[in-house]
Amino acid sequence: MDIYQLIRFHLAGPLRRRAFKSPWAYRLLKQLVAAQKKRYSWQAAYELLLNTIDQVAAAYLQQGPVVWHNVFFPTEILYGLGLVPFAPEAAAAVAVGLGVAEEAFRVAEGDWVSGESCSFHRLAYGCDRAGYLPPPGAVVCSSHLCDAAPQSLAAAAGYHHVPFYLLDVPHRQDAAAINYVARQLKSITFSLADALGVPWDQERFQEALLASNTAREHLLAVNRLRRQRPACIRGDEAHGFIYLMLAGFGSEAAAAVYRQLAAELEQRWREQRRAVPEERARLLWLHLRPYYPTEIFNLLEQEAGAVVVFEEMHHVYWEPLDPARPFYSLAGKVLSHHGLGCMSRRIEAILAMVDAYQVDGVIHFAHWGCRQSTAGLRLLQDALRDREIPFLNLEGDCVDKSKYAPGATRTRLEGFLEMLRAV
Amino acid sequence: MTVTAGLDLGSLTTKAVVIRDGVIAGSVVMKSGVQSEDIAWRALKAALDQAGIGEEQVDGIVATGYGRVRVPFAHHKVTEITCHARGIYHLWPEVATVIDIGGQDSKVILLDRGGKVRDFVMNEKCAAGTGRFLEVMARSLEVNVEEMGELSLAAPRGASISSMCTVFAESEVVSLVAEGRPVAEIIRGLHEAVAQRVAAMASRVGWEEPVAMTGGVAKNRGVVKSLEDNLGTAIRVPPDPQIIGALGAALLAADSKK
Numbered sequence: 001m002d003i004y005q006l007i008r009f010h011l012a013g014p015l016r017r018r019a020f021k022s023p024w025a026y027r028l029l030k031q032l033v034a035a036q037k038k039r040y041s042w043q044a045a046y047e048l049l050l051n052t053i054d055q056v057a058a059a060y061l062q063q064g065p066v067v068w069h070n071v072f073f074p075t076e077i078l079y080g081l082g083l084v085p086f087a088p089e090a091a092a093a094v095a096v097g098l099g100v101a102e103e104a105f106r107v108a109e110g111d112w113v114s115g116e117s118c119s120f121h122r123l124a125y126g127c128d129r130a131g132y133l134p135p136p137g138a139v140v141c142s143s144h145l146c147d148a149a150p151q152s153l154a155a156a157a158g159y160h161h162v163p164f165y166l167l168d169v170p171h172r173q174d175a176a177a178i179n180y181v182a183r184q185l186k187s188i189t190f191s192l193a194d195a196l197g198v199p200w201d202q203e204r205f206q207e208a209l210l211a212s213n214t215a216r217e218h219l220l221a222v223n224r225l226r227r228q229r230p231a232c233i234r235g236d237e238a239h240g241f242i243y244l245m246l247a248g249f250g251s252e253a254a255a256a257v258y259r260q261l262a263a264e265l266e267q268r269w270r271e272q273r274r275a276v277p278e279e280r281a282r283l284l285w286l287h288l289r290p291y292y293p294t295e296i297f298n299l300l301e302q303e304a305g306a307v308v309v310f311e312e313m314h315h316v317y318w319e320p321l322d323p324a325r326p327f328y329s330l331a332g333k334v335l336s337h338h339g340l341g342c343m344s345r346r347i348e349a350i351l352a353m354v355d356a357y358q359v360d361g362v363i364h365f366a367h368w369g370c371r372q373s374t375a376g377l378r379l380l381q382d383a384l385r386d387r388e389i390p391f392l393n394l395e396g397d398c399v400d401k402s403k404y405a406p407g408a409t410r411t412r413l414e415g416f417l418e419m420l421r422a423v
Numbered sequence: 424m425t426v427t428a429g430l431d432l433g434s435l436t437t438k439a440v441v442i443r444d445g446v447i448a449g450s451v452v453m454k455s456g457v458q459s460e461d462i463a464w465r466a467l468k469a470a471l472d473q474a475g476i477g478e479e480q481v482d483g484i485v486a487t488g489y490g491r492v493r494v495p496f497a498h499h500k501v502t503e504i505t506c507h508a509r510g511i512y513h514l515w516p517e518v519a520t521v522i523d524i525g526g527q528d529s530k531v532i533l534l535d536r537g538g539k540v541r542d543f544v545m546n547e548k549c550a551a552g553t554g555r556f557l558e559v560m561a562r563s564l565e566v567n568v569e570e571m572g573e574l575s576l577a578a579p580r581g582a583s584i585s586s587m588c589t590v591f592a593e594s595e596v597v598s599l600v601a602e603g604r605p606v607a608e609i610i611r612g613l614h615e616a617v618a619q620r621v622a623a624m625a626s627r628v629g630w631e632e633p634v635a636m637t638g639g640v641a642k643n644r645g646v647v648k649s650l651e652d653n654l655g656t657a658i659r660v661p662p663d664p665q666i667i668g669a670l671g672a673a674l675l676a677a678d679s680k681k
Contacts, residue, residue, distance in 0.1 A: 382629075419541075
């Protein structure tokens with residue numbers, strides 16, 4: 001029984017909504033998780049889950065001012081201010097596992113939220129209106145990489161009558177752009193502190209940046225270990241840690257989880273414990289994955305021995321932060337994302353991943369809401385073809401399982417695997 | 424003597440091909456149904472009977488198509504992508520691009536010089552641009568699906584069909600009939616709409632000449648002509664394009680015996 005089944009079993013029906021606001025629910029949940037500790041194949045995953053429960057509890061129990069953020073906003077600022085970050089997009093993925101997605105989609109549809117819009121934001125909207133999300137004290141959002149987030153989160157701020165702060169990220173990466181973003185980050189930081197009545201604590205802010213740097217170092221260690229052959233962790237298992245990339249940087253917990261993961265990986269590497277009995281192919285996974293049950297990873301990794309050895313979302317694209325120049329270095333982090341600006345930057349980064357992780361093929365999961373970015377795929381396809389690296393663009397939806405066609409997906413994946421074997 | 428069989432379980436039809444030493448000895452096409460295993464077995468038996476070969480003489484069976492997973496007696500299961508590529512490579516080794524339009528999906532497959540799949544692209548999960556789409560439209564127009572090709576070739580122009588959603592296109596077709604547009608022009612318009620969609624898929628994968636077409640829709644000369652116009656190149660169509668997936672499956676079964 002996985003964590004989602006546990007919650008569904010113990011907190012079924014109307015109880016669920018009230019349970020989110022009960023401290024007892026989180027105690028019970030942690031006890032249930034702890035009772036199954038030995039069943040986790042990775043202790044880092046176990047720790048991640050406990051930390052996530054704590055973080056979710058802090059938000060629902062309003063243990064501090066809750067700030068909603070999109071997954072590309074630099075969370076170091078929120079941790080540095082001692083706030084409680086909450087990412088509705090990440091919550092949408094969790095909602096799928098908790099079995100509330102269908103209800104939330106219906107709520108959104110009933111409010112005229114177009115079915116053509118991004119399902120992450122549609123689902124977050126429905127969860128919010130259905131009373132599943134903790135009310136925010138403020139909402140922050142960056143404009144880069146996701147076109148839908150600023151509109152969705154601005155609407156959420158309006159609904160909750162709380163301040164909304166937009167970080168406008170230009171596509172350029174020059175000095176003027178860094179200064180422009182740094183000034184905004186500083187302004188947002190102090191505006192948040194004022195609006196939420198949080199005292200400015202320089203030391204705490206710097207600690208958040210140092211924690212981010214520590215997490216970065218441990219993640220780099222994890223990534224170095226994932227370059228080895230044979231792979232010691234399946235992509236199916238590694239995907240769960242992406243949550244930290246989207247909502248954890250700046251927290252001590254993220255650093256601790258990555259440290260644990262690196263230690264476990266190193267030990268398994270020394271013991272030559274393979275991710276799959278026979279590694280027949282190595283794959284790079286671009287973008288996210290579906291968060292509802294599918295056979296995708298089972299088919300790839302368990303049936304075919306094609307291990308997803310790295311995910312684009314785990315790529316460390318930024319330099320260490322400088323606590324003495326927090327806003328300037330955070331601006332540098334935001335602007336150095338490989339997906340920002342010209343497509344050639346993303347291609348260059350992906351080709352570097354292809355080399356570093358010695359992959360035989362690349363799968364891009366084209367999530368419905370993010371397809372505005374798929375025009376660049378032609379360039380990526382050409383670049384990979386030049387290197388004779390097979391590429392599969394797998395169309396689907398990360399959170400709306402009604403869009404999933406098992407037979408068609410299996411044919412695409414098996415066709416791709418046959419192509420890999422033929423190379 | 425090597426005898427192998429290929430079974431292609433599509434959404435509309437099930438095809439069986441038996442080959443003896445690389446030559447087609449028997450082939451059948453049957454309507455698919457809910458009992459995939461039963462239909463697959465009957466198709467295989469019919470193809471073997473046609474070839475005059477006993478089932479005990481079959482050295483290998485490969486199943487393909489969406490129903491491939493429901494053929495327990497097949498020795499291997501291979502996707503229709505690889506099977507269509509193998510089938511065409513057997514007929515015309517120089518072909519670089521295969522366009523397969525079947526009952527529920529359409530694909531464009533790029534081959535390397537050795538006949539291996541270099542890349543492929545498939546339609547999304549809706550029925551637009553597939554045999555099912557044309558079948559639904561034929562029913563609305565009260566014409567036989569087999570007649571559509573010839574009828575459309577006789578039309579001087581095609582009616583404009585703006586929707587590729589099967590449901591919306593059907594109501595559009597009904598409206599055009601009500602407006603008095605000749606049926607042949609509507610059919611030509613439908614073929615052009617399908618061809619435009621498939622040509623866009625071909626561009627996605629970077630199609631190259633020579634091009635061949637397989638699948639049941641390749642029997643529709645109107646669609647082939649529209650596709651040729653869209654791509655600006657001649658398209659080769661095998662004598663029985665519907666069985667190419669099953670032929671490829673039988674060849675792959677034979678390959679595995681070498």
